Amino acid sequence: MRLTWIVAGMVALAGANVALADNIVETFDNPGGALDGILTPGQDGPWTLSIEDGMASLENATDPNAIKFYRVEKLRGGASPAGAAVAVDVAGEFPTRNSGAGILYQHDQATRSYLAFVIGSRRWTLYQRGVEGMRPRLSGELPRGKNPARRLRIQPDGENLVLEIDGQPIGRVRIANLPGSAVGIVGVSKGRFTFDNLAIIEAGG
Secondary structure, three states: OOHHHHHHHHHHHHOOOOOHHHOEEEOOOOOOOEOOOOEOOEEEOOEEEEEEOOEEEEEEOOOOOOEEEEEEOOOOOOOOOOOOEEEEEEEEEOOOOOOEEEEEEEEEOOOOEEEEEEEOOOEEEEEEEEOOEEEEEEEEEOOOOOOOOEEEEEEEEOOEEEEEEOOEEEEEEOOOOOOOOEEEEEEEOOEEEEEEEEEEEOOOO
16 A cells, blocks of 8 residues: 555565565555455455455454455465565454454465464464364464554564564464465454555565
């Protein structure tokens, strides 16, 4: 939505040597779709996606058990997003205890495994989906913020993942035996969630 801010954010994510052409920055300014067609406005089961006013809005008014995600399997230059740093602004309405929205990470289509780093009305959670189903790995209270939208970020650090909210590290975790590499955005349970300024920065960028 704001080009100057986004470029600065990319530099903050990946350092001064970012190869801009290989990375993805989505500001949701095109109401007809986003992420090269991965996000297309419309309805899918209980979920309704719209893109307007420079934001993507994902709404589920009926199904408290539903999960919806949009995944990126390749970066602009064709590279894998494995090990990428990912950040996005998230806000919304979170009516249930499990309502949340945020970052999809290490998604694997064959095994349907992934991580979901989401915020709700008062808490943040890192979920892991694997052969045993969906379970929380880390969780905590949201740090105080000045703006309704909170900026979530996953930053790989060696064999660990660092979780941040509004630039503040709030958790660190080591995840083993997850084969996936796709990343994106995710909504969990009932609510209306908005996303803006999605940045996916190639590993080593």
